[in-house]
Amino acid sequence: MSTEMEKSSVTLPPGSFGVPIIGETFNFLNDPDFAKKRHQEYGSIFKSNILGSPTVFLKGPEANFFVLTNENKYFVVNWPPSVKMLLGQDSLPLQTGDVHTQRRRLMAQAFQPRALAGYLPAMTAISDQYLERWTNMETFMWYPELKNYTFDIACKLLIGLDQASQKPLSQWFETWAQGLFSLPWNLPWTLFGKAYRCREQLLNGIEELIQKRHQQPDQGNDALGLLLRARDEFDNPLNLEELKxxxxxxxxxxxxxxxSALSSFCLLLAQHPSVRDKARAEQAQFLGLPLTTETLKEMTYLEQVLKEVLRCIAPVGGGFRQVLESCEFDGFTIPKGWNILYEINLTHQKSEIFPAPEQFDPERFSPERAEDKTKPFSLVPFGGGLRECLGREFARLEMKLFAARLLQEYDWSLLPQDLTLVTTIPTPHPKDGLKVRFSRQGKRD
Ligand code: HEM
Incomplete structure (x- = not known):
């Protein structure tokens, strides 16, 4: 076949590249309904030009299946330049091929069932401290508090640091995360420039922690300890730059x-008292029992509620890949060298899979309805395939523990505020910070 004929047989997905160089980047970054609007116009696949690359957007279980089972064949992970520069090339989300497989195997040890069970006492203790604090505060903005809570848990369990939210590290993270999806202009006043300087401060802080660990007789059993003891196939330790x-x-x-997931849980349950009552009724069976991995597993209605929270407001909207080899999907060619974005949040809104998708309805995951089981890759809050979320079980454990403690003993109601979700960067969060009135059950009014 001649090159001309090949060219004429190529049908690119519909869509617009926008203006030269910038493309549709600003619309993508500023309009939470960017993809939704274009899907309405063009169907379940469209092209655009964002963050410096021609990019095909795809949604739906079939698209997820196509993308997530063809990792390393047609697609390879490829986040926008800003993400790459801020995360660092030696981080798992950006590593590829054999190095990725080997590092993933190694790091997965920190998330195995035994490790997770070992994390529960510290998770419970930090949860109880925060619940006590919120009871005393009575009215407050929950989103920033939840951020401190999850940051304290992550820092304690992954790097052994206590009360990290009260340290400068936490502020550096905040600024760093704001630059993640931005144009990578490294200037003192740009979002990216500020984030990049925070990356340097964060890396210095992590390096100090590593040096301290080296001086201790025992490297510890958290993720940092594990990575410090790890050896590659040539028996070499990870170098300092990769560790950081x-x-x-x-x-x-x-x-x-x-x-994002916890604040969505708090928001949706405050808005749906009947779901909260049913979840509370289930918790009544567990009152006074220690929250172990076994008891948490028995909370089947809570499991449905948490699935529905992640379906309605997916914390990660989608995943970027680069096209390694031109391929066809749904009658359209996806050219080599372009980027694609598989869309988690919009897959979860497909009414063919999840009828009345705008309704918060945990019953859709009951054994009788099991709407997520009709087609594989329908419910994908944690992605799938070779790059499925490494921390999936850690996240599910923390969500369940938090939700169970909250339902068992506490009450919360929303104060008047704008409840619009700021849905894109870096994760969905409530515009006004989720203002709440909080109390121990039976202690209010
Ligand atoms: C509700 C909470 C969470 C959600 C919704 C979530 C979602 C995701 C998604 C969708 C991906 C795949 C992105 C892609 O396809 O490119 C991912 C990857 C990843 N997640 Fe999570 N995540 C959560 C919590 C966590 C936690 C708690 C950790 C670690 C403590 C973690 C560590 C990772 C890592 C290291 C990767 C990269 C895996 C790889 O590339 O092999 N995540 N996550």
Missing amino acids: DQILSLLFAGHETLT
């Missing part, structure tokens, strides 16, 4: 997404 990148990405992944 790996820890930075774990700390980020370990708290930003969870903050």
